[in-house]
Amino acid sequence: MTENAHSLPEIHLTDTLGGKKVPLRTLEPGKVGIYCCGPTVYDMSHIGHARAALAPDVMTRFLRQQGYAVKYVRNITDIDDKIIARSLEEDRPATEVSEQYTAEYQRDLDSLGMIEPDVQPKVSDHMTEIVNLVQALVDKGLAYAAGGDVYYRVRQFGPYGELSGRSVEEMIESAGSRIEVDERKESPLDFALWKAAKSGEPSWESPWGNGRPGWHIECSAMSSTHLGQTFDIHGGGRDLIFPHHENEIAQSQGAHGIDTFAKYWVHNGFINIGGEKMAKSLGNFWTIRDILDLYTGEAVRYFLMTVHYRHGLNFEVEVLCPACRAVMGTAQQNALRCKACGHETDAATLRSSVRFPGLEEGDDRVAYVYATLEGARALAGDTDPEGEVTEAVGGMLDAFVEALRNDINTPAALGVLSKPLSEVNGLLASGKGVAKDVRRRTAARFVRDMATAAGVLGCFGEDPAAYLAARCELKAARIGLDVAKVEDLLAERTAARESKDWAEADRLRDVLADLGVAVKDGPDGSVWTL
RNA sequence: GGCGGCAUAGCCAAGAGGCUAAGGCGACGGUCUGCAAAACCGUUAUCCCCGGUUCGAGUCCGGGUGCCGCCUCCA
Numbered sequence: 289m290t291e292n293a294h295s296l297p298e299i300h301l302t303d304t305l306g307g308k309k310v311p312l313r314t315l316e317p318g319k320v321g322i323y324c325c326g327p328t329v330y331d332m333s334h335i336g337h338a339r340a341a342l343a344p345d346v347m348t349r350f351l352r353q354q355g356y357a358v359k360y361v362r363n364i365t366d367i368d369d370k371i372i373a374r375s376l377e378e379d380r381p382a383t384e385v386s387e388q389y390t391a392e393y394q395r396d397l398d399s400l401g402m403i404e405p406d407v408q409p410k411v412s413d414h415m416t417e418i419v420n421l422v423q424a425l426v427d428k429g430l431a432y433a434a435g436g437d438v439y440y441r442v443r444q445f446g447p448y449g450e451l452s453g454r455s456v457e458e459m460i461e462s463a464g465s466r467i468e469v470d471e472r473k474e475s476p477l478d479f480a481l482w483k484a485a486k487s488g489e490p491s492w493e494s495p496w497g498n499g500r501p502g503w504h505i506e507c508s509a510m511s512s513t514h515l516g517q518t519f520d521i522h523g524g525g526r527d528l529i530f531p532h533h534e535n536e537i538a539q540s541q542g543a544h545g546i547d548t549f550a551k552y553w554v555h556n557g558f559i560n561i562g563g564e565k566m567a568k569s570l571g572n573f574w575t576i577r578d579i580l581d582l583y584t585g586e587a588v589r590y591f592l593m594t595v596h597y598r599h600g601l602n603f604e605v606e607v608l609c610p611a612c613r614a615v616m617g618t619a620q621q622n623a624l625r626c627k628a629c630g631h632e633t634d635a636a637t638l639r640s641s642v643r644f645p646g647l648e649e650g651d652d653r654v655a656y657v658y659a660t661l662e663g664a665r666a667l668a669g670d671t672d673p674e675g676e677v678t679e680a681v682g683g684m685l686d687a688f689v690e691a692l693r694n695d696i697n698t699p700a701a702l703g704v705l706s707k708p709l710s711e712v713n714g715l716l717a718s719g720k721g722v723a724k725d726v727r728r729r730t731a732a733r734f735v736r737d738m739a740t741a742a743g744v745l746g747c748f749g750e751d752p753a754a755y756l757a758a759r760c761e762l763k764a765a766r767i768g769l770d771v772a773k774v775e776d777l778l779a780e781r782t783a784a785r786e787s788k789d790w791a792e793a794d795r796l797r798d799v800l801a802d803l804g805v806a807v808k809d810g811p812d813g814s815v816w817t818l
Numbered sequence: 819g820g821c822g823g824c825a826u827a828g829c830c831a832a833g834a835g836g837c838u839a840a841g842g843c844g845a846c847g848g849u850c851u852g853c854a855a856a857a858c859c860g861u862u863a864u865c866c867c868c869g870g871u872u873c874g875a876g877u878c879c880g881g882g883u884g885c886c887g888c889c890u891c892c893a
Contacts, residue, residue, distance in 0.1 A: 455821090808856055
């Protein structure tokens with residue numbers, strides 16, 4: 289294992305600036321500052337937002353586990369065109385809109401087991417800093433006022449385009465081909481730092497008259513306020529690379545006269561649905577709330593972690609025929625008719641007939657881990673985890689950590705857990721060939737090390753029995769299961785089994801299977817699971 | 819049009835030039851079981867195409883092809 293100067297383990301991150309995987313060398317030994325672009329709070333968040341929040345969440349958890357003191361900052365953008373638009377639409381103050389959706393966002397992230405950032409700055413609380421920053425840019429000749437607006441003079445900033453790999457000249461050539469260029473701008477690439485107030489909109493005083501900040505300046509102001517002019521890691525969705533982050537660099541480096549704003553840029557990929565990016569504007573999104581009505585927060589987290597944060601993640605959605613359960617394609621959905629069985633249905637019914645194969649797999653996997661954990665706990669008792677244990681479990685934590693050191697590779701880290709998991713299940717089932725004390729110690733070690741992994745993943749940290757019970761309840765509701773009926777059928781079946789009426793027992797098992805219930809016959813009787 | 823990214827088994831998905839290309843799902847075979855289920859064991863890939871660099875390439879370079887994203891709000 290290589291170590292850096294202050295003897296913390298070597299961690300690599302892929303830096304968007306340069307596009308390469310590079311060793312993390314923090315500004316101050318043992319300390320990391322992370323700034324992550326949070327949401328604009330004008331509506332409910334969708335699972336793409338969940339993913340964007342998860343990436344820095346896991347990064348922070350992991351860096352802390354590795355011994356770093358992390359200051360994690362995630363902002364809330366509470367001043368924005370869309371918030372204003374919404375407030376006008378709903379005829380209520382913009383602050384009411386932003387406060388409502390801030391609360392909703394926090395509730396969603398809480399359900400997803402996200403850690404709280406150390407600071408969650410809001411734009412509206414940083415107006416002084418923003419105005420000062422704009423002023424600094426004007427003073428340096430990097431910005432100019434024009435009729436109550438203030439624009440950034442992009443041509444004056446040499447490194448412009450480095451992050452996104454664009455050249456200023458090329459951008460100028462193609463500018464205007466897509467949108468009309470504002471005539472008050474000196475150059476089409478110049479962007480607004482400050483916008484003059486329009487009637488009916490919230491505004492703040494400034495040297496250029498009443499107005500409000502442009503889109504990018506708030507992140508420059510808030511990051512320097514809470515992390516300093518130069519800090520370690522800046523994150524956000526890929527779509528923010530240009531222009532948002534490019535502009536942040538121009539603003540911050542320009543205003544402060546420095547050549548490094550963020551040392552490392554990390555960007556997460558999108559959630560795709562049907563091969564397209566999930567986005568508000570495309571209308572193809574599922575809100576976090578929609579999904580959390582159906583699956584546990586941990587199942588969602590697990591699902592999001594099965595793909596590396598930089599890559600696209602397919603959010604599979606299947607619509608099943610309410611009658612025959614066949615998968616219905618888009619054409620069939622539009623026709624409201626199942627091709628397989630001819631069943632005719634309606635839109636509302638269809639909407640409730642969706643299933644999410646990826647999420648389902650994650651849900652099952654999390655349940656499997658908890659079931660293993662439950663057994664391991666029982667076997668371990670209060671056995672000391674130190675000493676000889678079986679191979680896979682013994683190497684689990686090191687391998688897990690190693691995977692994450694490589695650019696927070698969660699899919700690899702989750703993969704590392706597989707062998708130990710089956711090893712422990714093997715020990716629980718028979719344990720033949722393994723000494724009893726080794727079995728117990730292995731179980732104890734597994735429980736202990738999984739707790740460490742759980743702290744990093746934000747998964748598998750609950751009490752197993754409680755989790756499984758809650759998950760079962762949620763799943764029963766999801767598939768519309770009548771639990772009392774299941775209990776009755778199971779009792780009937782138990783009676784049949786006791787009288788060795790296998791045909792009847794098997795028939796009842798099939799009935800239960802059709803309801804989505806799996807029956808397990810054990811030495812202590814039969815139990816059902818979902 | 820410019821820029822960026824991706825292309826690995828039936829599906830999903832790791833692979834920071836070099837041991838026999840992780841792992842999951844599915845499928846198949848087996849152990850267990852009254853039969854099952856669960857669990858466990860086993861089987862299931864030479865990496866989009868062409869050329870190059872190298873002793874050695876899924877991994878680097880060049881050229882294709884195909885997807886996706888950004889260039890306007892966007893996680």
